Amino acid sequence: MNGLALLFKFMTRLPFPGGNKFDSKALGNSMKWFPIVGLIIGVINFIVAGLLETVIPSPVLMGILLVTLDVIITGGLHLDGLADTFDGIFSYRSKQKMLEIMKDSRVGTNGVLVLVLYFIFKIAFLVEASELFGVSQGVIMLIVPVLSRISGVINCAFEPYARPTGMGKTFVENTDKLGAGIAYGTVAAILYGVSGYFGLPYLNLFLVLNILSISGFLFGKLMTKKIGGITGDTLGALLELSSVLSLVLIYIFL
Template sequence: MDEIKAFILSLQFMTRIPVNVQIDVSKNDFHRMVKYFPFVGGLIGTVVSLMFYASKNIFPREIAITIALASSYILTGAMHIDGFADTFDGLFSNRSRDRMLEIMRDSRLGTNGVLALVFLIILKILFLTDINGNLIYSTLILMPLIGRFSIILAAYASKSARGGEGLGGLIIGKISIVELILSLLFTSFVGMIFVHFTVLLKLLVISSIVTYLITKYISMRIGGMTGDTLGAVNEFAELVIAVSMYFLSITKV
């Protein structure tokens, strides 16, 4: 699979943007697309920031932020936040490992998932609303950018809880160190367009630590990671970036 096809596949996999290109790829080659996840995240962030820019002079800031966030979920088909909710349903069901995995696979949404989803969105809106000045645009781009890198890091640092089944099984435990490093370089390259390198470095360190801890906790509970838990990692990482940029904006560091 050449690099252009790998990028197109990553765009098709991570978004609902209509890219009508048929790509023949085997399961063993699927993981090669992951290094382009940060570029896809940067594209999503650019659209989200443009939605905020178009809305901020029409609606109050809180509503403009809400519209911008909604656009990100529309672009991705809400795949990551759906995984976030399913992860909470499973992990906090107080059931056995196998039963937790069954609950995550269930398309129905439970109380734990609903509460987690609601609090996540509220926290994102509140922190983003209080970010000062033009840092809001950088934040809206950095959130999906670093969030997608966090997915790669989590997939690299874990094994599949389902024995390689499902969408998550296509990449979990199959990412090479070269692909991880390339994705980090791509993330850094795009990120430095919007914030100073020292700021980006801090954000990457904080989000990577959080990603690693969450990945190890989930792996301890269910014996590995799944596509749903990778989605949860993305959402946690995005929230971490929003919180970090909020403190950056109020301290003017």
């Protein structure tokens, strides 16, 4: 429970009881429960959407507010990783130089471009998927944070850490294949419950889960080839890319 509390405090800005004593191993071991963090975020998204839908009739405005809420809850932590990763990887420099660029707090052109495209694609596919299938944006944004967190756990279980030190190393060193399996099973179970409650096609969502898992695994292999492993920045980037990809896949398969 201490590890789970630490994970909530590290990955979100949500108040959570416990976790007052920092334990790097407990934090690293808790990565297998990362989808639970996504579930809590998703429930908040669902509740807020339910409260706002009676006073905000515009689907686009609702989409903007829900995506903004997601950023507020996480404190923009993963978006920072997304920008840094694209600045580094698309600099087409040596591995060491890429890592240096990613560590730089300044945001470059590639980082700005990917952030702009991220918000455009995320809001557009959220609105379109909701309109096309008659599913509320709140339900979709309940599912997406859960789906998007499986890839990071898989990366931590299968890929090395690219730097000698770093907070992300804690997760990599303490997440194994069993932990990835637990995270995968947790996501599958949550999807089963949500699909049953809201009348969504479970097999379609299960297909989305598997595509995300495979694409996340391949992303990790690409990062290892490019920079010798994964980092906290690439994990953040993967989470945000997975959230967009999950919306695209929901739009295609739901």
